Amino acid sequence: MSNAMRTPAGAISVESYQGAVAEGRFRRLWNANAPGYLFLLPWLIGFFGLTLGPALISLYLSFTDFDMIQSPRWVGAANYVRIATADPKFSAAMHVTLTYVVLSVPFKLTFALLVAMALNRGLRGLPIYRAIFYLPSLLGGSVAIAVLWRQLFASDGLINAALAQIGIEGPSWISHPNYSIYTLVALSVWQFGSPMIIFLAGLRQIPQDMYEAASLDGASKFRQFYKITLPLLTPVIFFNAVVQTIDAFKAFTPAFIISGGTGGPINSTLFYTLYLYQEAFGNFRMGYASALAWILVVIIAIFTAFSFLTSRYWVHYDD
């Protein structure tokens, strides 16, 4: 930098002078920020090496026929064309996944909000209750819980034992095509812990004096909830809704364990990710599976963009 300053301006071209200045600025910035980048290095390596790199490779593979053993063969848009026009399993999987998202997200959020409100009444031992209610979320994705679910909802499971007491003979819920998806929705709702914690934090942000003023004016509890709690909680609801929707689209483990990887009976639990997995690792169609993955990325992106676009009509920010 200092060298460039001493050189007479006329002796070098304008571009190289500007280049030198820019280079100098870059070096100065680099010197100031190098330690920061150094500390970021593990994350940067992880992001470029394990996330961005593979994602770009999968984008390339989605235009190929790749069986994982021979080299990929370029097929243009053939995979995407087949998905759009000639793949009944794609539409079956899409149908199952959308049903799951549309049912599980609202139920889970409502349930999480109800529990958060119940816990927000200045209970003694709140941290303990909070931990207990959070527990299912920690265990939720695990194989053991999926196995437990089979025990609960099988033909001779706990649910049917309870129903038998009132004279109802229930089917094997988990292995009946008409009901199996609902048992998975129930499993998802049961894992309400993480949105609940966030709701709880949101509820505590609402100033108490608003409620006091409202009760002085004679507003009922329900009216207070509707006029104060809900509007002030909308940013948290919005956040939870977006995160849970993305999670629901990506759900995999419960269906994989419960159906033994088949998505059965009769494709009733064929989640999109499960179909993707079958194509990739069951049928060795890595190129086709990559195309399926990118379509899922686009669908999730559209849903998220839609949420953000509509959010200004219903999300209330303080500032």
Place this chain on the structure above:
Amino acid sequence: MSLRVSRRNFVAGGATLLSLSALGTSALAQETRLRLLWWGSQPRADRTNKVSQLYQTKNAGTSITGEFLGWGDYWPRLATQVAGRNAPDIIQMDYRYIVQYARRGALAPLESYMPAKLNLDDFDKAQVEGGSVDGHLYGVSLGANSAATVLNTTAFKEAGVDLPTQATTWEEFGRMGAEITKAGKRKGMFGIADGSGGEPLFENWLRQRGKGLYTADGKIAFDVDDASEWYDMWAKFREAGACVPADVQALDKNDIETNTVSLGKSAAGFAHSNQFVAYQAMSKDKLALTNYMRIKADSKGGHYRKPSMFFSVSAQSKSVEQAVDYVNFFVKNPEAAVLLDVERGIPESAAMREVVAAKLDENGKVALAYVSGLGDLAGKLPPPPPAGAGEGELMLRNIAEQVGFGQLSPADGGKQLVTEITQILARG
């Protein structure tokens, strides 16, 4: 704040690292390391690891690292490792996948090592042939098994029903099943499992009709009538209460733990003979093995002795010769044979079969007696299934469930199965 590493320290540190890694490579140079990958449960792992240890004590300088997974996780792992040029040296291979892996150049041809390094002289010729693809040997059979019916003899006795014999037909078997269900000695127990979605059963039934699942050139080997009649037979069983209802059958994840016999939901179910020991271990009742039923009194040849699994050697292996030596040890060493027992099926080598037979326990004897006593029920080994056979198997089950839950008639089910499988095979 800034982090500074002086040039001198950096060089010193680097040199230390380099010298350490040099130590590593020199140690490696002295011994051959073989990696071994298989699917199976813990008991199989214990047996396999003992054989590896035995091999290492007899071959100083060779170390063997074994790794195992369940069937479902195994194939993704193997495919990933092969794609990453990181395949294990010795690969447990299945009849279903050997063609795919061999044709794609992932396996090393082994015939050039015979007979000096790999001696299969006293193997059953047809079983050796089962490991060949396009005239090259890619897999050494680790044992023979056959599809089988598992019977809960205690439940049959309680219901007062005689056990089926080698002469029993499907029709008679259906009547037995209905009687057991009607006797109602145990809550929630039906006569037989619903086998309509089971590929080995369907194949056996087709073979008795002189057909099969796939032809040698990878085409469909049955027609709409075959498939419709098959689904229809099971629909009648379901109606008569001879077999379990569709929602109970759907609990079966195609493994030993969730089979309806293991769950106590049926008195008879369908499996493979080498699994008998594991089935008996899961049940308090006395179990027995028998064949799949005949269509008519004189129909034969549905069964076949199948190589239950192979050892293949990776084409990427740096020590193919050493790997072949290990495989030879695995199938030909008497001490290894005793350790392995019949857990991977009946040994293919006549000499090893004698060694093992002398030491078998009661359950092992059941499996051995069953496979060697098939008589006219057994026919020739079918050609290895084409790529897409895995999808075909799922499709057979999917349509069986649609028929079972009353969403499709058996006739439409048969039509749909043929259409779908033809499409799957065309896609490859």
